[in-house]
Amino acid sequence: MMHGGIGExxxxxxxxxxxxxxxxxxxxxASRTCIDxxxxxxxxxxxxTFGILTIPKEVWSIQKILNMSISTIxxxxxxxxxxxxxxxxxARDGCSSGVAKLCSTDDLRLxxxxxxxxxxxxxxxxxxxxxxxxxxPNPPPNSFIFESFIDxxxxxxxxxxxxxxxxxxxxxGNSQWVEVTVGVIGRxxxxxxxxxxxxVKETGDILSLEEKFQGGTGINLTPPPVxxxxxxxxxxCKERIEMIANTLELEGFSRIDVFVNVHxxxxxxxxxxxxxxxxxxxxxxxxxxxxxxxxxxxxxxRAVLDLALQRS
Numbered sequence: 001m002m003h004g005g006i007g008e009x010x011x012x013x014x015x016x017x018x019x020x021x022x023x024x025x026x027x028x029x030a031s032r033t034c035i036d037x038x039x040x041x042x043x044x045x046x047x048x049t050f051g052i053l054t055i056p057k058e059v060w061s062i063q064k065i066l067n068m069s070i071s072t073i074x075x076x077x078x079x080x081x082x083x084x085x086x087x088x089x090x091a092r093d094g095c096s097s098g099v100a101k102l103c104s105t106d107d108l109r110l111x112x113x114x115x116x117x118x119x120x121x122x123x124x125x126x127x128x129x130x131x132x133x134x135x136x137p138n139p140p141p142n143s144f145i146f147e148s149f150i151d152x153x154x155x156x157x158x159x160x161x162x163x164x165x166x167x168x169x170x171x172x173g174n175s176q177w178v179e180v181t182v183g184v185i186g187r188x189x190x191x192x193x194x195x196x197x198x199x200v201k202e203t204g205d206i207l208s209l210e211e212k213f214q215g216g217t218g219i220n221l222t223p224p225p226v227x228x229x230x231x232x233x234x235x236x237c238k239e240r241i242e243m244i245a246n247t248l249e250l251e252g253f254s255r256i257d258v259f260v261n262v263h264x265x266x267x268x269x270x271x272x273x274x275x276x277x278x279x280x281x282x283x284x285x286x287x288x289x290x291x292x293x294x295x296x297x298x299x300x301x302r303a304v305l306d307l308a309l310q311r312s
Contacts, residue, residue: 008275009035009092022312024304025252026274027188034248034272036092037145043248044269051266052240056081057147059091062140066116070109083148091143097135101149103128115140150259150268152177155200155221155228169200171228177259177268178228180237181220183276183284184245185253185300187307191245193238194287196260197222198229222286229262236265248272252307255284 006012010032016023026034033039041054058080065073077086086102088111100122102108107127114122114136122134155178156170182196197220223234237260244256244267255276259268276284288295295303 008273020312022308024308026248026250026254030249030251031274034250034254034274037089037271038091040248040272041269044244047243047247050240050243051236051264052244053266053268055147055150055268055270057145059143059145061143062115065112065144070105070112073112074105074108077146081146081148085149085151087147087149089145090137090141091145092141093137097137098141098144100127100134101129101131150177151175152179152259153228153262155198169225176261176263178224178262179257179270180224180229180260181255181257181283182238182241183253183255183287184241184250185303185307186245186251187310188249188251189246191242191250193241193245194284195223195290196229196234196237196241197283197287198224199283220283220286222283222290229260233260233262233265237267240265240267244269244272250274251311253284253304 008031010028013023013025013028013031017028025031033043038057038059041057044052045054058077060073078084084103086108087099088102089099090097100107100111102111110122110126118138118140119136120138121136124133125131126134153175154170154172178198180196180198183194184191185194186192200219200221223229229237237258241256241258244258245254250272253276255273257270257273259270260266261268276282278284285297285300288297288300
């Protein structure tokens with residue numbers, strides 16, 4: 001699987017382009033921009049008037065993180081980002097490793113300790129808020145992004161511990177934001193948004209790698225229930241997703257993760273994956289099936305291949 005690393009940062013795309021070998025997905029320039037969360041954020045910041053927002057963030061080198069006092073790092077970040085809770089993630093990574101919610105200096109201290117010791121995982125519930133196992137990048141990257149943590153409407157499908165069956169949907173509805181993921185497909189400058197999906201979880205604030213990629217673990221709602229996002233708001237969201245894709249010069253197919261305002265359809269960009277992970281639980285297949293008419297898996301992959309051949 002080419003998700004992340006040299007498969008998603010433009011390296012392989014550049015080699016294939018030079019060798020005149022067709023490949024699926026965006027070109028090397030778009031790939032290089034999108035794997036860098038700061039670069040992609042800067043490329044979209046002029047779209048605020050169109051309802052496309054970016055999360056304020058700071059990039060810190062690992063050397064700076066390891067050599068400063070924990071209290072100084074925490075105070076500087078929370079002051080500069082004007083928040084009380086932080087989200088930390090590798091600055092250049094197409095996967096979800098190393099993503100954590102930090103609520104205190106103790107949380108930051110534990111995360112930095114994991115970096116110093118090059119731990120492969122942070123065990124579940126080690127931080128102050130409930131969370132699953134946090135897979136850490138190995139080796140640690142050169143830089144990390146810190147941004148304000150966005151509190152979203154928690155959508156949970158609890159499991160019955162006795163029977164193993166899932167129960168009813170729980171949505172508190174206290175916040176105006178929910179997290180969605182959506183695939184885009186098409187030619188450069190004419191990208192089409194598929195139907196967004198809401199991924200629900202059983203515990204914690206951040207989806208684990210298992211919930212994202214292992215079949216049967218993550219639960220995707222495609223389309224989102226109208227009790228959460230109306231059809232009118234969903235359409236506005238899709239229009240903005242297409243604007244994001246075209247601005248970043250995506251082509252072929254990609255996946256875009258955003259927070260969407262359930263009242264206005266405004267989107268707050270999380271990240272763009274130019275080479276989405278393709279596993280049995282990949283949500284792009286469900287989204288393609290939700291098209292009218294439905295795009296069955298062989299139709300979807302045939303379309304992706306045709307786009308690659310047309311470009312070459």
